[in-house]
Every structure is written in structure tokens, then in C-alpha cells.
Amino acid sequence: MEKPVIILGAKGIAHPALEIFNSNQVIVYGFLDEDESIHGTEINTVSVLGNPEDDGFLKLIGKKTEAFVAVDDTKYRKFLVELLNERRKVQPINAIHQTAYISTDAIIGHGNFINAGVMIGAAAEIGQHCIFHSGAIIDHKAKIGDFAQIGAGSVINSEVIIEEGAFIGSGVTIVSGVTIGKNARVGAGSVVISSVGNNETVFGNPAAKIKS
Incomplete structure (x- = not known):
């Protein structure tokens, strides 16, 4: 996989997802999470950039980066998958x-x-x-x-x-x-x-x- 990955979600399985991508020599560009209190923080040197619904970050997905949804809650995971399908016309990759x-x-x-x-x-x-x-x-x-x-x-x-x-x-x-x-x-x-x-x-x- 040549493109870096943006991980949607910065809690729960997000940290082990980062470890998976690191172990496969895949660059993680950053995390997107709806919790504004953790924006600007880092997980193992990778930044939480902003909100998953922010077009400024979303527009990177597809052409320049892949996406992975790292959210434990099924309802919110479905919402983010639909967001990627509809606004970026992409499917999340496997970790x-x-x-x-x-x-x-x-x-x-x-x-x-x-x-x-x-x-x-x-x-x-x-x-x-x-x-x-x-x-x-x-x-x-x-x-x-x-x-x-x-x-x-x-x-x-x-x-x-x-x-x-x-x-x-x-x-x-x-x-x-x-x-x-x-x-x-x-x-x-x-x-x-x-x-x-x-x-x-x-x-x-x-x-x-x-x-x-």
C-alpha cells in the first residue's frame, strides 16, 4: 500500500490500529475525532488533526490518502462509513x-x-x-x-x-x-x-x- 492512511476515531481500537499500520510499514497521516478536547494531542507521535466531518481533512481521502474507521460504537461506525462512501466515494481499507x-x-x-x-x-x-x-x-x-x-x-x-x-x-x-x-x-x-x-x-x- 503506497498511500498513507487517515484514521477516523482516536479512541478504543484507534491506537492498536495505528500499531497495525506501523507494523506493516504504512504511514498514518493523522487521526480525526469528534472530541475537540483531544484535537492537537498525539498518539504515539501521530497527531489528532480535527473532526471527521471537516471537509478540509476529508478532501485528502481518496486522492492522497486511504481511510480506516477505528470506532467501537457500531452506530457511529456506520455513520462514518456512510460519510466516506457518500462524500469521498471510497471504502475504508482493512487493518x-x-x-x-x-x-x-x-x-x-x-x-x-x-x-x-x-x-x-x-x-x-x-x-x-x-x-x-x-x-x-x-x-x-x-x-x-x-x-x-x-x-x-x-x-x-x-x-x-x-x-x-x-x-x-x-x-x-x-x-x-x-x-x-x-x-x-x-x-x-x-x-x-x-x-x-x-x-x-x-x-x-x-x-x-x-x-x-
Whole structure:
């Protein structure tokens, strides 16, 4: 990758995203964040330049720089992705750590954050703008929908389907063939042995639905 990168967001996964780009010898031009109190500060010598909606910075994206959205909150991540799509006609790039293993026949979309030690198996299908924290394992033929988030050390076994916007906490095990519905949440350390419906929250071993 020849172009430098502007990272949208300067909190949460922004710092590890910077480390990923540094490890791949990709220059990070700067961060953009809506929090004005951190404008002008630095993260590991890289400046927080201004607001993501500032046209002065946005106009750099596409011709001179690439963009990566480093925001944990799904709703705001979607907003920033749409902003880039509509105003700059670009898709965010992937941030993939050097120590991640991705099978040669896995399918991966745009804008994903794939941290150290993540393993993505044969014929797995990864959507767009997902977050995979350190050491997550996505086994063969698993399918991960757009804007899903997988916690550190979680094991997503073969042929699991995780639908759009689902959140999987750290250290979760999901057994083969289970479906996790759209915008569902699975609490940290849970063992999921049966499918989870849309918008449901489950926790425990075996995971059970938590009533809201």
C-alpha cells in the first residue's frame, strides 16, 4: 500500500490500529475525532488533526490518502462509513496485523480490524467493517456479517453464522452450526450451544437469554 492512511476515531481500537499500520510499514497521516478536547494531542507521535466531518481533512481521502474507521460504537461506525462512501466515494481499507493468519480461500470485505493472533479459516466469509480482537479464531466456513464485533480469544467454530451488528464478548465459544442473530449480544466467557435470535442478549455456560 503506497498511500498513507487517515484514521477516523482516536479512541478504543484507534491506537492498536495505528500499531497495525506501523507494523506493516504504512504511514498514518493523522487521526480525526469528534472530541475537540483531544484535537492537537498525539498518539504515539501521530497527531489528532480535527473532526471527521471537516471537509478540509476529508478532501485528502481518496486522492492522497486511504481511510480506516477505528470506532467501537457500531452506530457511529456506520455513520462514518456512510460519510466516506457518500462524500469521498471510497471504502475504508482493512487493518490486518502481521501476526493474523487468514486462509488463502477466506473471503474478506472492506474496513475490517483484524488484530494480533486472529485466525480465519478455510472458506470463511467475513463481511465489512467488522472488529476482531486479539486471538479470535474464526473456523472454516463460518460466516460473519457486516459490523460484527468478536472479542479477544473467542472461538467461532465451523459453519457458525454471525449476522450483521452482532457483538461477541471476550472468551466466548460458539459451537459449530449455531446462528447468532442480527444485533444480538453474547456476554464474555459464554458457551453458546444453540442459536440466538435477533436483538437477544445471552450469557453463561450454556448461554441463556437475559430478559431486558
